[in-house]
Structures are given as structure tokens and as C-alpha cells.
Amino acid sequence: MLYRTISPPPQLAPFVRAFWVLEGAASTEAPYIHRTLADGCAELIFHYRGRFDELTGKNEEQTASFRSGIHGPHSRFRRFIVRQDFGIFGVYLYPYALPLLFSRPANVLSNEMPSLEALSGNEGKILEEQVMPADHAERIAFITAFLEKKLLSRAAPEPPVFAAIRNIIRHRGTDKVKELANTYALSTRQFERNFKFFSGFSPKLYSRIIRFQSVQDAYKDPNSSLTRLAYASGYYDQSHFIHDFRTFSGYHPRHFFFKKTEATAFLENESR
Template sequence: MKYFTFKPPPVLASFVRYYWALEHDVSAELPYVHRTMADGCAEMIFHYKGRFDEVIEDGTTELSFTSGVSGPSRRFRRFRIAEDFGIFGVYLYPFAIPALFGIPSREVSDQMPDIVNIFGNQGAELEEKIMLAADNVARVEIISGFLKACLVRQQPHEPAVFSVINRIINDNGLTNVPDLAAQSFLSTRQFERKFKAFSGFSPKLFTRIIRFHAALNAYGDNGRSLTEIAYDCGYYDQSHFIHEFKTFSGQHPKEYFSGKSESTGYRDV
């Protein structure tokens, strides 16, 4: 398995966290199963080689999109593939959805719409270019050009809630949200409405998901116990940590941190 990340150009850095690519030859270990976790951020995803089936809770499968947008999500999903694959992704801040695409984040939260459903003919053209690109460096150039055009077309302003969302992400969900709301000079109702439009979730749920991701990112740090990770990430006891982890991942943290989880293959590259 090969996993790569690429920095966005400076003009897009306020909206794009990074680009990524994941490639794998599954011939020796069929099928390959991947689990996605709850995430406060959104992604654009392009399957330029191979195509996954989503494994539904009852064990049936549905063919996933070739290209699409994965909105901010409070749920986990499982995908399976029995052929070699290549995926290119754009990891976005949640407010990039309304700022660049003119769509409230709440409209795509917990959803995975096809790229054509979002962008119409422009989406179909973008998908074709990404699929036919010579390599991932070329894909970075193609998607950067597309997003720059969105930036010019939308000319987004940056309301105070952008800073609040960034602060929560940078502080790993340990931020005092009421204090940040007060600093934004909005009433509680106005703040929560704007926050949900730009993040897809209420401030409380968004903070929980970001804190959960801070715990995920402790993977590979073998010097800390699960209890230490739980306290460092702001959980008040281990049972609280286990409950939140299972809610957003469908797994016990022991399974995830064992290194044998469906969720961690790319982290071991």
C-alpha cells in the first residue's frame, strides 16, 4: 500500500487541509476492507482506479460512486474492493463546502453525493480529467485549478465562525465553545445557526467529533496507554472514551490501537 499527501497552493490553504492519494495492489489479500470514521471535515474523492462497494449494516453491498463529495459525518462506513485501486482525495475544512461551492455544509452532512449531482457538467469534466491524469502530481494541478476557479467565482468572505471552527480543530476539540461564541459577537441562537451552516453540525457535536479525531491521531504512539490517551484528549474517564470511540468508529479503541483494524492500514505505510 502507498499513501501520499500533498500541500495545497497558498491561495487555497484556508480551505484545503491537504490532498492525498492511496494506492494498493490487493491481489495477494482479497478483498481489501476499509472503514471510514466520523469526521468533522469534508472530502472530495476520486476513484481513478478500481471502485469500492459499500458494505451496508445488513451485510449487503452497494456500489460506491466513482467520484463525489463526502460531507462532514457523525457515522462510520465500511467499504470493500477485490481489485487494485487508486484514490485521490481533497481533505477540506468543513466551511469550504459553502465558501467554495455555495452549498450549506448541513446539506451534505452524513451524505456522499456524486460529483455530477454537485457540479453538473463541470463535475463530469473534472472527473474525466482526474481519471485521465498521468499521475497524482497532475491531479493536484487539475483540482487546484478547479478550486481556484471556485474561489474566484464565489469570492467568499470569512465570517467569525470560520475562526471558531479553525480554533476547535487546532485545539483538538478542547476549546470552550461558549467563550468563542461570545467573542464572535453573536447571540447563542445566531451563533449555533451559522455554525451549523458552515460546519454541518452543532458546536457540541462538532467538538465531540474533533476530539475523537485527536484520539485517532494518537495511533502509533506506543508510549501512552489508552487511559492516558483518553485523559489527554479531554475524556473524563475511560468508559466515556470507549463509548465515544465506539459511537464514531464502530470499534473498541483496543481494536483500533492494536494495529489489526480495518481503519489503520494506510497509517502503517
């Protein structure tokens, strides 16, 4: 299996955190199951080889996913299965890119996975047709042109909440809502309303998700302990840490950090 990330061009860096590629082998006899965890950002995804089915419910009912589409900011984990060789090209987006790209509030797309054609009509269909048969360099060029057209003409002046979202990500979910509102000269109510529109969630829930994400950075640290991870990530006690981790990943943190899981298998072969 191959997983790698690619830095975006400088002009898109305020909106795109990274491009990424995931490729692997699977078959009917040896399917690959992938688990996505809660995430404060969104992803534009293209299944250029193979297609995943989503597993839902206790009976693991299977629903075919899109060929290309958006995985909105999400507060819960999801599971997917593929039974053939696969290739995915992704664009990891700050959540506030969604309203600029698709003229929809981020909270309308949170925990949703609409197809690109459903969001962008013929324009999305054309992008899908360009990306699927291309090589990775061409994919980046096609997607960059699409994003530049949509984002760079509509983002100025940048709303203060964009910086607030980036600060929460940078500070790993430790910022206080009132302090952020004061920083950007907004009332708490106005800040929370704008924040939800551009991030997909309330500031409090968004900060919890980002704090959970920050803990995952220690996945490959052989010296990790649950207590150290909890306090280093801003949790007041281990019980809150365990509760959030189970809510956002479906795993007890001990299972996640010290065993190979559906959520971490692809990281074993990460390259840059």
C-alpha cells in the same frame, strides 16, 4: 499499499488541509476492506483506478460508490470493499468549503456521499474526465484550478464562523460554545445556527468528533495507554472516552490502538 499526503498551494490552505493518494492491490480472492471514521472535515474523492462498494447492514449489502464525489462531514463510520487494484486521489477540505463550492449548507451534505456530477453538473463531469487519466501533478493542477475558481472569488470577507471551526480543530475540540460565540461577537443561538450551516453539525457534536479525531494521532505511539489517551484528549473519564470511540469508529479503543484494523491498515505504509 501506498498512502501519502501532499500540502496544498498557499492560496488554498484556508480551505484545503491536504491532498492525498491511496493505492493498493486487491483481488476477488484477497479483497481490501477500508473503514472510514467520523470526521469533522469533508473529502473530494476521485477513484481513478478501481471502485469501492459500500458495505451496509448486518448482511453487508453492497452498493457501488461514485467514481468521483464528496464524502461530507460524518458522525459515523462506514465500510467499503474493493476486489481489484485501486487508486484514489483525495482532497481533504475544511467543511465550510462545501457551501462555497456547491451552494449547499454543509449540514445538507453531512453523512452523505453524492457524486461530483450530481453536485456540480457538467462542470463536475468535466473535472472528473480531466482527473481520471492524469498523473498526480496534473490532478493537482486540474483540481486546484477548479477550487480556485469556486473558492477564492466567494470567500471574502470570511465569516467569523470559519475561524471558529479552525480553532476547534486546532484546539482539538476543547473550546466552549459560549466562549466561541462571545469571541466572534455572536449570540449563542446565532453562532450555533451559522456553525451548523458551515460545519455540518452543532458545535457540541462537532467538538466531540474533533476530540475523537485528536485521539487517533496517538495511533503509532507505543507508550499509549487508554487512561493517558483519555485525559490527554480532554475526556473527563475513561467511560466517556470509550463511548465516543465506539460511536465514531465502531471499535473499542483498545482494539483500535493495539491491533491492526480496517481503519488503520493503510497508515502502516504512510509516506510524505
